[in-house]
Amino acid sequence: MENPEVESDFLRSVHALLRELDGHHPAFQSERGMLRWTLHKKIERNPSNGVLLIKILVKELERAERCNYRQYIIPLLHTLMYTLIKTPSIPDDLYERVYDFCKKLLTLPKPYCTIGLDYAQQVKRERTIPGILYQRMVSAEQSIKNDSYPFQEKVFMFADPDLLSRAVCRALIDEIRAAQTFQCARSCMLYVIERASQTALKGHCDVKNLHGILQVKPLDVIEHCFQQVMAAATAEHKGREMSAEYNQYAEEVGKIYNRLLSEKEKDVQKVEAERSQGIPLPNPNISFHLWRDEDQLWKELVLFLRSPSQSSEQDSVSGELDCFEFQDLVPDYEHGEWTRFSVLSNDSGIERDLPMAGDESPSSCSVEAEHSRLQRKGCVKKKGTSLDSLPFLQSGCDGRGAKPAGKLHRKSGGSVMEPIVPMKRLHTARVLVLGDDRVLGRLAQAYYSLRKRESRRAFLTKRLKVEFYYVPVVEEQPASSKEEYAVFDQTEPCEIAAYLGRVDPWYENNINTLCHMIPKLATMPSSPSKMAVSELFIIDVIAYYVRLGLQPVFFQVYAVKLSFNNGTLEPVEDIFLIELSATLEESNSSRDGLPMKKKPTVDVPGMDLTLSYKKVLLSNREKEESVSLRSTGLLMKAIPSNEIEGKDYDLVCLHVNIAEVVKTSNLSGRSYSLTTNTIRTRNIKIRNTEHRSFTVRLDKDSRRVYKNVVSIEVCPCLEPSYCLQKTKNKQANPQEEEDVGLAKYLPKALLLPINTFAGIVQ
Template sequence: MESSDVELDFQRSVQAVLRELNTPAPALQSNRGMWRWSLHKKVERNPGRSSVLVRILLRELEKAEREDVRRVIIPLLLTLMYVLTKQATGITEELYRRAYTFCTRLLTLPAPYSTVALDCAIRLKTEAAVPGTLYQRTVIAEQNLMSELYPYQERVFLFVDPELVSPSVCSALLLEIEAAQEQQTPEACMRHVVSHALQAALGDACHTGALNRKLQASSRRVLEYYFHAVVAAIEQVASEDSPSRLGHLERLEEIYCSLLGPAATRRRFVGDLLQDGPASIPLPSPYITFHLWTDQEQLWKELVLFLRPHSQLRLSTDLEALDLQGFRTDWDLARVSTDSGIERDLPLGSDELPEPSSSEMERAALQRRGGIKKRVGPPAFSMPGSWDGPPGLHRRTGRPSGDGELLPGVSRVHTARVLVLGDDRMLGRLAQAYYRLRKRETKKFCLTPRLSLQLYYIPVLTPQDPEVSGKPELGELASFLGQADPWYESTVNTLCPAILKLAEMPPCFDMSQTVDPFILDVITYYVRMGTQPIYFQLYKVKIFTNLSHDPTEDIFLTELKVKIQDSKSPKEGSSPRRKGAAEGTGAELSVCYQKALLSHRPREVTVSLRATGLVLKALPAGDTEGFSHCTSPNAASATGCMCLRVSVTEVVKSSNLAGRSFTTVANTFRTSSIQVQSQDQRLLTLWLDKDSRRTFRNVVRFEVSPCPEPCSRAQKSKMSGLNSHGQEAEKNMAKLNPLLMPINTFSGIIQ
């Protein structure tokens, strides 16, 4: 195919992606997203054409900037970055410079454009100085390849609730994941890293055919040596303030000649003459573990086990001082090792390696084990506002805080990407697990100092019969995310019909038959490029079944629904029925709520009314409701953004010549907190997050308020000690930061 035909083909594909963005479609009902996938596949199958696509994407980005079409900037920019990460070969310095200059111009725009542009500019600067750095770091982290120079490790935890997702969907996803990971052995991933680094640095001078054959024939030990040598060469140059591209090239040439021998510099191999451009080097999909969510503590247990292996605890002796609560029995005993802490590798074997006097060889042959392990008390500082972003407003977008140090010598070198599949009910369970996780961390810092927690969501909804009424809408949060982020709508929301279609296909147990899995590719793209969270407020509800007893506490994320029970049986301790109470449907309710005002001034309203039910929604009703605010980090108070939308079905009594009649009227108001109590012995039934498993019956009163950040006992005792009467303590507790749960998207909320 001629260059003009290739450019025209790429141009048509890019325009198709832009048309999808500019053509709104019903959420979760369109089979879109294929153009983005096919565009990346074209470059992956022929990496020599990557520079053509990069040039087209830059041209479209500069055009969008001139015409102020901001809607397409972030999708095009992320598409560009994904191409540069997967295929860094053949990209000229001029293209890197144009991309970097464009990102720096975007820094004058408001968030999220400036936020995404800053992240891209940082990565572009590193990649331009040392080509192949992004690819190498991605593979090392995602595949958990041990490296002292780049110790960061990631894992994707895929959680599915078997009661909400059909067994056929679970089986189809598991088969696709296993089929893709069958070929992703550690040896294969190390070969990819070495080959990609040498090809990105040497370009046409790299004999890719001979290089791949040599790597395939090398033993595990030889492969590990060259892998660590390449990683050291790239990371040492990337860490310099003014990296020298010439010095980097010389180091990789030495490794290349050491691997292939003197013949590599004198002649080309015959097999390479038939190649049309550089060879395709795949970027392996992340290491994904599949979990059926059956235990309330399962998320915490999996995260602890992720940090537990000793092979991952060699990074710092301070890491060993942190307790893993629930996994040790002898907490107060120190474990002391009497050996030197050094273990030497086994004999090298028959393969030839460079001289053992080299520093790289010594580093590969020696490993330090933790020698003395002592128990220390929990750190004497308060819980951070959020694991992955600064404390702020409801649904505020922002960039994760990264791997800043929380303890001396301890950095967050582990990243857990928790991906949940399901509907709003699954997100309710995730909110419960997230709250318990944060609450557990206030007692003993186990995960927070070491782990960056990233949450992702892919909707999987079972088709509902339109003739059946009364069923809740289970995709509200997915629709909200699609309205907030058009690229999420075009890329992630399209997976719902694709996953259901995959489940209907007959299973294929031959791993070699799975080629270019679409669903796994989109999941991979989402967890890699979805770095901008949208924060959601969690709400705490206190439930009273008897006013003389302590309440039951729970939380919800999206919705709380209240219905009036038919039973009128009195409860012990409840007040007797008032005389003259109106007969008819519904129940007499006393409602006291804090009115949500733009002025942020507290205004309490108390009303008595007869109603048949209430619905408390935590999500905005329209496309723009909640988007115009809740994004500024400099707002005076978070209470103006954290508001519930309460819909009350009120029973109105009217008298006429025919007698008394009752009609229902729907009223809606906004509140930051609310208390509801039944006045005439009619009991209430509560549903949390549309989940029938989270149903509370025989309720006489409930209270809803924003869930605060969990605080430790030391913080509580400090607050309570300020005032013996507890008045000052209540004020301080009310000032605690609200607990926000982040869900990652591509851009956050687009203004």
């Protein structure tokens, strides 16, 4: 029976959520995200109230769709689905209303139709087999060995120790450990068995009694019951109606439940009172990493694939991983040759290379003999078919294989390109980085390195899905570091987080609120209640983010080539994601040594530059431009700022702000003024015409500073697999200029996907 007081409380909370989305209450700015977290905590404490909350959310969704309040739809829908996963028993008519609403979203543009289709499929599956979403989520997130649903997920939390203090890292580690205290594999299997019995048998299941029985069972019995429950939920009943499939599932779960009750032991009564009121949803498996090594992301992903196998298919993968060395994972197609170990055979097939009879140890051969032997040239393992070796089949950022470099607007909500050859990727790595924009610049470098490795030898992407998440964290910095290399007014340290908050209000409310809350967590005094599982706000929000934040926003990665005034130094190639700033270096030479007649009356700052670029227009045309000017510095922004009017902020292009020195003449003599010019481009070349140089900094990171630079070339970074394929085509057809063969279908530009709750909301 519904409680009017509870209904009124839920209704007030939901309306407060909607007012928070509108931003009408400035008092909520410092506590955004708390309303949603508090609302879901109420359901965890009393899951029977979940049905009442779902009814309220469905009414609000229908009203938002009827009144065209689209800004409410996605936040309310995410709140509803998370409540649905946590609620054990939902009436069939309520499932029908949710399913019908999700189908209505298919007529709306992205991201509404994308999210509506995904949730419609989940609701239909949950309606057929109640509790299946909970079972699969727990099984995958905890990597529980399971033959029926052999998927594994893991959250990799990366923190740069140069950007976050030791206290913040320690506080995060303590929360992760506290969250994982009561979510061992045994406990999670118990939760799945209890939840399956509760949803399948409804009022005929005594959850407390079942919990007491399972607590005294040995681990092998619990594993067997878990396997049976998962097999019953994932069994295919082709040709059956929805009701018949549910009846079959309920019958199989009822057999497991009755068998456990018949084996009830005497000491069950001791643990019955320890059972909490609801069945909790364990937090995902999270591992914390201090990002010290440049190749650490790659190594952690390989180690994740080395984890214990779940099926016969994964057993063969583990066997291949055992002989897969890290030094074999460093290909670089820009160099002609590199050292590799052979993976085809251990001997060269040359008779003189074979050991002498009776010589079984390498020490028996002299040093001279070793040097005189013929050396075998490095080689790569041959693939069985050409399709297996195509890196473009793995995870291009454009779902249809189109080339986004020519697109005008930023992409969002697309799916990663799936391979044409069907191959199940049973592992999902959710890489979550914490920090300001500098850590995202480092993530872009690691992503480029990963794509570069995979372009030569597709290994990880054939077996592993990689998704990226970002939680902004900012600590107070000294004033000296804020002014370092400043050209213009200091911009905000989390521009990408601010941009994601503008295009996705639900990200702004739930994730951007952690920016200053996580450092506050480190300063809070420790107390016994602080580490209570029910009060872990940070980990709960991160778990909510990685579970429901499945819509990526794609960011263009830019390549830069720097030349130096020292002719003996080779040009340097690097990439950046957010910005490139260039400041004029102080000159050692002084003008005081010039003759008086040549000395100008006003010392004009800056240096003369020549700019060649392709101007980007709203008509999706590019116009060649070339200009010469005098400047004191420039700033290239890849992330559009909020000040740009209209929808221009969504342009995928560089906004180059140039501090130009304008010379003027008046009655008092010659003078100058400073003005800022802004151009929009994708490709630009900057060269100075004086014997002076400037300092370049990438992605606001003082660790990525280049000095004595005389010229800069910037263009969109190309997908390494596209570069490799085009190089092969040129070798075969030197006269062919356009993309032919497989290069025509490859994603051309390298885009970094960062997941949010909705992608870009139009």
